[in-house]
Amino acid sequence: MSIVADAEQDTTPQHPVSVAWLFGFALAWFGFWLVVMLPGQFMVVKLSSVIAPLEKVAVGSFLIAEMAVVILVAVPLIGTLCDRTNPRFGRRRTWALGGFVVATVPFAVIGTQTSFPVVAVLLGVVALGEATVLVSLSAMIADQVPQRQRGRASAAAGVPQVIALAAGMVLVTMLVTDIAQSWLLIGVLALAAPLPFLLLMKEPQLPLVEDRPAVIRIPLTSGAYRDYYWGMLSRVLVNAGNLVGTTYLLFFLSDVLLIEDADGALTILILIYLAGCGIASWLGGVLSDKTRNRRVLVAVSAGLQAASALLLAFSPTWTSAIIAAVLLGIGYGIFLSVDQALMTDLLPNPTTRARDLGILNSAQHLPIAPLLGWLVLSFAGYSELYAVAAVIMAIGGVVVFRIRSVR
Template sequence: MSSETTEATGVPEALAEPVVRVRPGWMSLLFFANIALWLGIYAPIQVLLPKQAQLLDQVDKEFVLGLVMGVGAIVALVVNPAIGLLSDRTCSRFGRRHPWTVAGALVATVGMAVLAFAPSVAVMIVGWCLVQGGLNGMLATLMAAMPDRVPVGQRAQVGGLVGIAQMLGTVVGAAVVITASDLAGLPLAYSVCGVIILVGAAFFVLRTPDARLPVEFRPRWVRREVLGNLWVSPRRFPDFAWAWSCHFMINLGNGFGTLYLLYFLQDAVHYKNPDDGLLIMMGLYGVALVVGAVLAGHFSDKSGRRKPYVLAASGVMALAALLLVVWQTWTVALVASPLLGVGFGAYMAVALAMLTQVLPAAQNRAKDLGIINIASSLPQVVAPLLTPLVLAYLGGYPGLFAASAVATLVAAVLVLRVKAVR
C-alpha cells in the first residue's frame, strides 16, 4: 500500500476527510498567501485599472474599464475550474496543489509586467488576462486547502481568516499601489504587486505540506471527461446548485456596489481627493470586515449553524446599499462602508464553510471549488457589462446601488433552499 495511504481506511491522505485541527502556523501561511492573491486581484481593479483606462481613453474610461475587466473575468471563468480539475489529478512528487500554485503566481507576475508598460487597450487586456488566469489558478489550489486540510468544525474560523485576507489584500493593496503610483507611476505599482504575489505563494508552498496522490488512485482520463467534469448536475446535487447561486448573487451585489467606487467618489460625491476617499472607505470597511468575520466564524463553528449567519449578513449588506440609494454623500458613504464590511466579513466566514460542506466528491474538491469560484468571477463579467447600462438608463448611482441591494436579498432567499446545512 502506498505510503500516502492511511492504513486504517485504505483511503489516500490526499482524499481523506481531515479530522486533525490545523495549527496557527499553517493558518498564518494560508492567510498571507491569500492576502497576496487578493491584493493582486483587487489593487488593480480598485485603483490601477481605472487610472490606466482613464489615461488611455479619458472620454470612454467606463467602457474601457468594463471591457478590460470583462474579458479578464471570462478567462477566470475557464481557468479556475480547469486548474482545479488538473490539480485533482496531479500525482507529482511535490504534491497535487503546490505546483499549480507556483505556476499561477509566475503567470500573474508576467501579466503585471505586461500591464506596467501597456501602450494600448489591447495590450492592457492581454496583461489583465494573464493576471486573471494566473491568480485564478492560484485561487483554485488555495481554496482546495480548506477541504484538503481543515476539519468541518474549524472551517468557519479558517473561512473567516480567508475573508479577512481578502479584505486586507484589498485595503493594503489600495494603499500600496496608490503610494507606489504617486512615487513612480503605474509601472512601479504593478511591479510591487507582482513581487508580493510571488512572495506569498513561495512562503505557502515551501512551508506547508501537500499530500501526494498515489497514481493508482488518480481518476481515469476518458473521452470528454474534461468538459463533463466541469459540470455538476443541479438535479443530482441540488444543495451545491443552491449554494453556488447564493454565492453568485452575493458577489454580483458586491460587484455592483464596489467596482466603481473610485468613479462614484469622483463623479457623484465630488470628493476633493477620490484616492484618499477610497482609502478611508476601505479602511472602515476593513476593520468592520474583521469584526464580522471573527465573530461569525467563531459562533458558527460553535453552533454548527451556517444559514442564519448568511441571512443576517445579506440583510446588513443590502441595508448598506440602500443607504447609498437614498443619499449619495460622503457622510453616508462613511456609514455604509463599515456596514458592508461587517456583512461581507460575516458572509465570507460562514459561506466558505458552507460551500465546502456541499462538495459532491472528495476526488474532485479543487475542480468543484473552481466551479464555486466561478460564482465569484462571473460577476466580474456581468457587473462591468451591466454597470454602464444601469448608470445610463436606470437612474445613475442610485440605480446601481439598488441593483446591489436586490442581488444581495435574492441571495438570502436562495440560501434557504440548501438542505444539507443548518
C-alpha cells in the same frame, strides 16, 4: 447517497491544522488577493482613465469583465487537471506556485503599457494565473482541514482579502502613486507572500481520481448536487451585488458627491470598510464553527450589504457613504468566512474537490457587475445602480435557505 456520504466521511481530514499552517495559508491568500482585489477596485479603473480618458467607464468595464470571463472558463478546466495530477512536490502546492508565477510576472509590467490591446492581453494572462491559484488554494481546505476548523480556515482565506485591499490601497494611492511603479510593487509583493507556505508546508499525498472507488464518482447532474447549486447561486448573487456597488465607487465620489480628492476619499472609505470586514470575518469564522448554522450567517451578511447599498441609493452624501462602508464591511466580512466554509461542507464528491470548487469560484466571477454597471449607468444614474445592487444581494440572502443538507 449513503455510499457517497460514507466515502466523503472517509476522506475528510480528521487531524487539525496548526496555527502555523493557518498563518502561512493566510499569507498565500494575501498574495492572491493583492492581484485580484486591487485591479478591480482601483488599479484598472485608474489605468483606464489614463490610456482611454474619454472612454474610461467602457474600457475599465471591459478589462474587468475580460478577467472575469477568463477565470470563468479556466477555473473548472484547471480544477479537473489539478484533481488528476499528483506531483511529488504536492498536488495543490505545485499548481498554486505555478499560478502565482503566471499571475504576477505579467502583472508587474502592466503599468508600463499605454496600448489598450496590450493591457488586455496581459490582464488575460494574469487572470489565467489567478484562476490556477484560486483552484489550488481553495481545494486545500477540503483536502487538509477538518470540518470543525473550516470556519477558521475560511477566515484565514477571507481576512487577507481585507488586509490586502487596505494595505494595497495605501500603497498605490499614498506611497507609490506612479502607475508603473505601483503595478510592479504589487506584483512583487504578491509573488513573495505565498512562498513561505508553498515551500515549507508539506502537503499530504492524495490518491489520483483513477485510484478512488468508482462508486463515488457522481455526475454534476446528480441530485446530490442540488444544495451545491443553491449555494453557488447565493454566492454569485451576493458577490455580484457587492461588486456592482463597489466597482464604480470612485466615479460615484467624483461625479455625484463632487469630491475633489476622490482618490483620497475612496481610500478613507475602503479603510473603514476593511476594518469592519477584518473583525467580522474572523469572528464570523469562529462563530460558524461553534454553531454550524452557516445559512443564517450568510443571510445576515447579505442583508447588511443590501442595507448599505440602499443607503447610498436614497441618501447620496458623504456621511451616508461612511455609514454604508461600515455596514458593507461587517456584512462582507461575515460572508467571506462563513460562505467558503458552507460551500466546502456542501461538496458531494471527494474525488473532484478542485473541479467542484473551481466551478463554484468561476461562477462567482461571472461578469455580472461590469455588465450591469455599464447597462445601468448608460440609461440611469448611481442611485439606480445601488438600488439594483441591494436587490441582487437581498435575493442572494434568501436563496441560501433553499439549502437543506447543512445548517
